[in-house]
Amino acid sequence: MNLFFNNQNPKSNSSKRELLFTFQSIIVTGLLAFTAIAFFVYNDLSIIKGIKVIFAPFLSVVPLLFILSILRDLQKGFLEGNYSKAEIIKFCIITIAITAAFTGITFLLSKIDALEILLAAIMAILSAIFFLKSKIKDILGMSIVTGIAEGIIVYMIFLF
Amino acid sequence: MKLKQVNTAFLVTTGVSVLVFIYLVFLGYDEIKTLKDVIKIIASILFPIPMLFFVRFILIEHFLPQNTDEYKLKNQKPATVLLILTVIISISFMQLLEYVTSQKLEDNLIFAHLINSATISSYVLNYILYNNLRANGILSGVLLSLAIHVFFLSA
Numbered sequence: 322m323n324l325f326f327n328n329q330n331p332k333s334n335s336s337k338r339e340l341l342f343t344f345q346s347i348i349v350t351g352l353l354a355f356t357a358i359a360f361f362v363y364n365d366l367s368i369i370k371g372i373k374v375i376f377a378p379f380l381s382v383v384p385l386l387f388i389l390s391i392l393r394d395l396q397k398g399f400l401e402g403n404y405s406k407a408e409i410i411k412f413c414i415i416t417i418a419i420t421a422a423f424t425g426i427t428f429l430l431s432k433i434d435a436l437e438i439l440l441a442a443i444m445a446i447l448s449a450i451f452f453l454k455s456k457i458k459d460i461l462g463m464s465i466v467t468g469i470a471e472g473i474i475v476y477m478i479f480l481f
Numbered sequence: 482m483k484l485k486q487v488n489t490a491f492l493v494t495t496g497v498s499v500l501v502f503i504y505l506v507f508l509g510y511d512e513i514k515t516l517k518d519v520i521k522i523i524a525s526i527l528f529p530i531p532m533l534f535f536v537r538f539i540l541i542e543h544f545l546p547q548n549t550d551e552y553k554l555k556n557q558k559p560a561t562v563l564l565i566l567t568v569i570i571s572i573s574f575m576q577l578l579e580y581v582t583s584q585k586l587e588d589n590l591i592f593a594h595l596i597n598s599a600t601i602s603s604y605v606l607n608y609i610l611y612n613n614l615r616a617n618g619i620l621s622g623v624l625l626s627l628a629i630h631v632f633f634l635s636a
Contacts, residue, residue, distance in 0.1 A: 477524035
């Protein structure tokens with residue numbers, strides 16, 4: 322089985338890391354959609370002003386596209402070798418902090434009682450993730466994305 | 482051949498944990514009343530995945546031991562000791578917890594799912610990628626004790 326798995330991926334470590342980062346952002350996107358549906362169905366959200374629903378995504382998507390078009394890549398990309406112990410500890414702490422923060426943010430999202438505001442908030446978080454995915458291709462981006470995912474899950478398990 | 486080195490213990494434990502998983506779902510079938518329960522169960526099953534990706538991201542080939550006979554021989558004893566220790570510790574811990582809180586694990590399905598899915602995923606990850614025999618011992622211990630607890634010790 323080991324042989325099988327090793328032969329299947331004759332890639333460099335940095336491309337493996339990039340793949341993992343992509344997977345992680347796909348998971349977070351799925352989780353956000355899951356959150357939106359869960360809150361929508363469970364909290365019985367109503368649409369107060371229909372026109373706002375159409376314009377809610379633009380609030381965050383337009384600035385995102387603008388920033389993506391004018392900004393160069395902020396980080397050099399994924400490391401080929403190993404991370405040092407100090408770096409690992411630092412980024413684990415960042416991940417835990419973001420997890421705690423996002424548990425709180427998800428709690429705030431659950432308090433929203435109109436669909437258009439929820440939609441705008443979810444789109445804003447999604448845009449932030451796409452920004453991380455395309456510009457901060459680094460361990461920092463990975464720890465933030467992981468923190469967001471875990472924060473949403475922790476809220477769903479323990480507080481929802 | 483390395484392919485023949487597939488650990489039978491791995492297959493047995495995975496089989497047992499899958500059984501526990503299905504059993505838990507069926508056991509809790511009556512308790513799944515609202516959408517909220519479904520959401521919680523899905524969330525607890527998904528819980529380990531982002532974390533494992535993060536671990537994989539950091540430790541991409543950091544602790545990759547060679548799967549040689551020598552390595553196995555050297556780690557046989559500590560891994561077995563860890564397995565037995567973990568089984569004893571986690572069974573007594575769960576018994577103590579049930580005794581103290583006077584609640585059954587089955588009544589708190591979310592936690593059973595959480596422990597189970599977290600351990601299974603790390604087990605599979607460890608088996609496929611890191612092949613760390615001591616970690617294997619600990620994870621097998623947790624899974625086995627969960628299985629023993631659910632099957633035999635809770636009437």
